[in-house]
Amino acid sequence: MSQVDAFQITLQKTGEWLRDIRQLLEWESDQRAYLALRAVLHTLRDRLPVVEAVHLGSQLPMLVRGFYYEGWTPQDKPLKFNHDEFLLAVASYFREPGVNPMQVTRAVVETMGEHIDPGELAKLVRVLPRDFADLVELPAA
Numbered sequence: 001m002s003q004v005d006a007f008q009i010t011l012q013k014t015g016e017w018l019r020d021i022r023q024l025l026e027w028e029s030d031q032r033a034y035l036a037l038r039a040v041l042h043t044l045r046d047r048l049p050v051v052e053a054v055h056l057g058s059q060l061p062m063l064v065r066g067f068y069y070e071g072w073t074p075q076d077k078p079l080k081f082n083h084d085e086f087l088l089a090v091a092s093y094f095r096e097p098g099v100n101p102m103q104v105t106r107a108v109v110e111t112m113g114e115h116i117d118p119g120e121l122a123k124l125v126r127v128l129p130r131d132f133a134d135l136v137e138l139p140a141a
Helices: 003-025 028-048 050-059 064-068 083-091 101-115 118-129
Strands: none
Touching: 003 028, 003 064, 003 101, 028 064, 028 083, 028 101, 050 064, 050 101, 050 118, 083 101, 101 118
């Protein structure tokens, strides 16, 4: 596979993720879907133990993996924050009012569930605090 092929594949996969998020949130903008994906992935990444954050990163398309790791410093991770603080962190990525961070998080997690290894998503859910269950519900098997 040439580099160009790899780039085309990651663009296609990333586009699929953005389309799925857009549809779940009933948004028209890929930019907003990208912001949603980035907000949730960064917030999850910083809340996860380092090993789990890296395992999650390995499941992401190459392009998504790039912005997942952007600005990450694994020192002092995971950050300790509760359910409401998680939602506030997701909401802080949006400058516009009316964005529901709970819906954004659920849409991104549902999209992840469609595209990454189910076992990896289940591990991610197991390491999060129990009060996060409403944010990261796994699809029924």
